[in-house]
Amino acid sequence: MAQEASNGDHVSAKPPPTPSPLRNAKFFQANMRILVTGGAGFIGSHLVDRLMENEKNEVIVADNYFTGSKDNLKKWIGHPRFELIRHDVTETLLVEVDRIYHLACPASPIFYKYNPVKTIKTNVIGTLNMLGLAKRVGARILLTSTSEVYGDPLEHPQKESYWGNVNPIGVRSCYDEGKRVAETLMFDYHRQHGIEIRIARIFNTYGPRMNIDDGRVVSNFIAQAIRDEPLTVQAPGTQTRSFCYVSDMVDGLIRLMEGDNTGPINIGNPGEFTMLELAETVKELINPKVEIKMVDNTPDDPRQRKPDITKAKELLGWEPKIKLRDGLPLMEDDFRHRLGVPKKI
Numbered sequence: 523m524a525q526e527a528s529n530g531d532h533v534s535a536k537p538p539p540t541p542s543p544l545r546n547a548k549f550f551q552a553n554m555r556i557l558v559t560g561g562a563g564f565i566g567s568h569l570v571d572r573l574m575e576n577e578k579n580e581v582i583v584a585d586n587y588f589t590g591s592k593d594n595l596k597k598w599i600g601h602p603r604f605e606l607i608r609h610d611v612t613e614t615l616l617v618e619v620d621r622i623y624h625l626a627c628p629a630s631p632i633f634y635k636y637n638p639v640k641t642i643k644t645n646v647i648g649t650l651n652m653l654g655l656a657k658r659v660g661a662r663i664l665l666t667s668t669s670e671v672y673g674d675p676l677e678h679p680q681k682e683s684y685w686g687n688v689n690p691i692g693v694r695s696c697y698d699e700g701k702r703v704a705e706t707l708m709f710d711y712h713r714q715h716g717i718e719i720r721i722a723r724i725f726n727t728y729g730p731r732m733n734i735d736d737g738r739v740v741s742n743f744i745a746q747a748i749r750d751e752p753l754t755v756q757a758p759g760t761q762t763r764s765f766c767y768v769s770d771m772v773d774g775l776i777r778l779m780e781g782d783n784t785g786p787i788n789i790g791n792p793g794e795f796t797m798l799e800l801a802e803t804v805k806e807l808i809n810p811k812v813e814i815k816m817v818d819n820t821p822d823d824p825r826q827r828k829p830d831i832t833k834a835k836e837l838l839g840w841e842p843k844i845k846l847r848d849g850l851p852l853m854e855d856d857f858r859h860r861l862g863v864p865k866k867i
């Protein structure tokens with residue numbers, strides 16, 4: 523049985539449900555069949571790459587392509603161990619799997635605020651559906667929650683035991699309250715039905731394959747620097763974030779899934795930067811001539827964010843390896859390739 527949550531005093535009453543009888547069928551294969559919801563997105567597609575490297579894994583991706591793209595998975599389409607399904611997680615899904623990585627949800631504030639009711643449905647009904655699936659087939663399920671569950675945090679850095687400071691009626695609430703309900707559902711299914719759960723609280727992650735115009739700060743600054751456009755720092759510019767390179771994130775998610783702890787566990791890089799510092803770093807590394815321009819911010823923007831990753835270190839033996847200054851150039855190469863703008867020598 524997985525170990526208890528860091529801050530929950532719950533008791534998991536039931537053992538996990540028995541896996542599907544199909545597991546005992548004569549055509550059973552020893553492979554691990556893994557569902558990745560949101561697998562056509564940024565983190566999901568990198569996770570799929572890593573899972574597909576293991577020849578014992580079969581991977582099924584379910585995605586509605588709202589913010590993801592088949593392009594991110596093109597090297598796997600047609601592979602015998604890979605299946606791609608156009609599917610919206612707010613509808614039920616009937617597949618036989620052993621593991622569910624549940625990532626489906628738009629992550630960029632621009633996209634999750636675009637249709638907030640849909641974002642809530644994705645987080646609540648989508649998670650409910652995936653938990654129902656996990657219950658039916660006895661699968662272990664991992665939810666990609668977020669540092670946004672801490673809201674505009676009054677504790678710094680944020681430990682998993684912090685309950686957060688979240689506006690329940692703000693424009694970001696569809697996402698952060700949605701993820702909070704998703705976490706609650708995960709623990710209720712765990713306590714009530716014995717489902718094996720894992721919860722990752724992900725902090726800002728960046729890397730190749732982010733949508734070029736997705737509005738998140740690292741992708742914005744890199745695209746702007748390549749296009750010779752001013753870097754738009756949203757006021758006051760002293761707000762902080764901690765940026766984790768995507769390969770480190772994928773490693774943390776797999777360790778959490780295959781380890782013994784339910785979480786929630788923070789997965790992120792504790793290196794903390796103001797948005798002005800980030801802009802200066804992008805300018806220095808990518809385009810020293812580019813301007814930095816201060817623009818208006820959006821409501822409820824958290825002022826600071828930095829993960830305490832003691833638990834990830836102790837329980838998963840995980841810590842990030844790639845520093846921001848090393849990760850940004852890797853992302854620059856991918857953006858230049860997709861924008862068709864080679865580096866000037």
Ligand SMILES: NC(=O)c1ccc[n+]([C@@H]2O[C@H](COP(=O)([O-])OP(=O)(O)OC[C@H]3O[C@@H](n4cnc5c(N)ncnc54)[C@H](O)[C@@H]3O)[C@@H](O)[C@H]2O)c1
Pocket residue numbers: 559560561562563564565566584585586587588589590591609610611612624625626627628629630644648666667668669723724725726727728
């Ligand atoms: N990237 C980050 O910094 C970050 C930080 C915290 C948490 N997360 C979480 O990690 C997960 C992945 O984030 P990402 O950065 O890869 O985002 P992304 O937007 O690139 O990927 C999300 C994927 O989910 C799909 N999707 C959205 N709604 C869906 C629905 N109703 N049904 C099926 N598919 C749907 C999208 O099409 C997309 O492929 C999300 O759950 C996000 O909340 C990400």
Ligand SMILES: O=C(O)[C@H]1O[C@H](OP(=O)(O)OP(=O)(O)OC[C@H]2O[C@@H](n3ccc(=O)[nH]c3=O)[C@H](O)[C@@H]2O)[C@H](O)[C@@H](O)[C@@H]1O
Pocket residue numbers: 628629630631668669670724725726727737738739740742743754755756757761762763797819820823824
């Ligand atoms: O780590 C997390 O938990 C969350 O991080 C991000 O949310 P946010 O930190 O608001 O991400 P950005 O939109 O990249 O903004 C980061 C900071 O950069 C600033 N910013 C953004 C864009 C820009 O062009 N300029 C700029 O200064 C914003 O004001 C904000 O302070 C993600 O996109 C969420 O999905 C995720 O859950």
